Amino acid sequence: MSKLFESFQIKGINFKNRIVMSPMCQYSATDGFASNWHLVHYGSRAVGGTGTIMVESVGVSSEGRISPNDLGIYNPEHVIKLKEITDFIKEQGAVPAIQLGHAGRKASAQIFQEWKGDGTVNEKNGGWQPVAPSPIKFIEEYPEPKELDKEGIEKVVNDFKKAAERAIEAGFQMIEIHSAHGYLLHEFLSPLANKRTDEYGGSFENRIRLLLEVVDAVNSVLENKVPLFVRISATDWVKEGAWDLEQSIKLTKLLKEKGVDAMDVSTGAVIPDAIIPVGPGYQLPFASRIKKEVDGILVGTVGMITNAVQAETILLNNEADLIFLGRELLRNPYFPLEAAKELREEIEWPLQYxxxxRK
Structure with missing residues (x-):
């Protein structure tokens, strides 16, 4: 059997293969509500054989959304459509997962038809005041974020907890905390965005404090029954005074002690002008190093993984445990069915297909 199509279990949840749909924003929600677009989008990838279908970053609060068109899970009524989506994913033998996030200083972004942020939506046009660990703009076109006070930080932790409760109610079988890509929890980790002088800033122990509090809050809901992943940017791609791989390894060891089951290892995006050597598998060395340094926690890798042999080789070389696919699954919802044929692996196809x- 190929490693890519090897099944495994976490906390009693069965994953039929090691392919994970990486969370990718669709910017297609209204007031945080999912629609038939989301049902068909995620459902198609489940039909196509992906083992874990992770819904895009979902705002734990209204002000935590990246854009006004992001999914949310801050309203109890959001659960209704999400439950329809998770039911269908389960019917296809896949695991429905959700990424819970807060956009921090990158919130209230303007999304144009080419599906990328370009400035922000002002409050008069339905936008809102972004918040952050420190009042530092992401880029000049963005407004200065409001520095979170202790009450605001407590609200963030409670919002993640409530979001986890609603995620379980909606039928999700795995939860990922988004602490990467320059959003709020990553902003607290990185000295480039966090200039605080209280217990949430300065030292490594202080900068990771909020993430650890969020993990504890979410875990109090999951009760060790639901797998918990954390996505990090393993490096800011800045040589000095930034978040880096060594800190990511230290953080991973602490998250393992707190019961986190897997690390979803990405990189970058806390500042706009970092020089990133993008290419096939360019983020793999970071995942591989974390896997080597930290025993007892699963590690996923992401970033320009585009074919079956590439994915299989990563697993066979023990460089990662999970393969997160993003753009490749946008291009081809049926990638797993084709990958199985390429790897000469016999897997079950949907009866209708x-x-x-191919014989």
């Missing part, structure tokens, strides 16, 4: 199966 067996006529299209």
């Amino acid at each position: 067996t006529r299209g199966k």
